[in-house]
Amino acid sequence: MSPTDNTSTRALAALDRLVAAFASNEESTYFGCCAPTARFVFPDTPEVALGVEQYGTLWRGWRSEGWRVDKCVSTERDVLIVGDTAIVTHRVSTTLGDGTELSERETVVFDLATSPHPLVVHEHLSA
Template identity: 50%
Template sequence: MSTITVPSATLTESQVHAAADRLVAAFAATDTAAYFACFAPEASFVFHTEPRRLDDRAAYQRLWAAWVAEGWHVESCRSTGRVVRVHGDTAILTHDVDTTTSTNGRTTTTRERETIVFRLVDGDLLAVHEHLSAQPSEGL
C-alpha cells in the first residue's frame, strides 16, 4: 500500500478518511509493512491494554512482532462512527473499532474507541499518535 500524498498544506476530510481506510485495511490484514508505513517514525501510542505508553513506532513494532511470534493475527477490523477534525496540516480522527483477533485458534472480539492524529510529513499523510480506549458498556 502506498502513502497518501497531499499536494497542499491544508487537509480535507476525504484525505483523512482515505488515510484511515488504508491504516485500518492494513491492520485488518495483519500486513505489518503496510500498517507501520501508515505511521511516522516518531508516532506515539497509548493502548489501554498495555502498561505503558509506546514512545515511537519502533517500540510498537517490537510489541507487534512479539504478538505475531505468539501466533497472533487480526481476523477482522471495522471502523464506524468516524468524526474528523481538520486543523491545517493536522487532523484528528475519532472512531469506534470492532476488532476480532486470533492467537493460536483462540478468537477474541473487542469494541474500542480510538483517536488517531494525522499530520502531513514531507507531503505524506501519516499517523503521529494513536490512543485506544476500552468502549464502556451500554447503559453506564
C-alpha cells in the same frame, strides 16, 4: 466540495488505509502508514506512550504467539481539522484469529502535510 470536505475525505482515506493495513496483519504495511516519530497509547501497556520501534517489538511478540487479526471495521467516524492536522475519532471492532472480539474507541492524529498521503503521528486506543 469545499477544501475542508476534501481534507476530511483525505483523512478518512488515510484511516481506511490504516485499518486495512492492520487487518492485513502485514507489519510493514501497517507501520508504513505511520510517521517514524509517531506515538501510540494503549490501555494495557505500562508505558504512557510507545514509539514506533517499541510498538513494532510488541507487534512482533504478539505475532510470534499466534496473534492475528481476522477482521477490523471502523464506524462512528468523526474528523476535526486543525491546520495541517486531522484528528479522527472512531469506533473500531476487531475480530482476532482466536475468535476474540474487541470493541474499542480510538483517536488517530494524521499529519496532512506528508506526501503522498497523510501519516499517523499519534494513535490512542481505549476500551
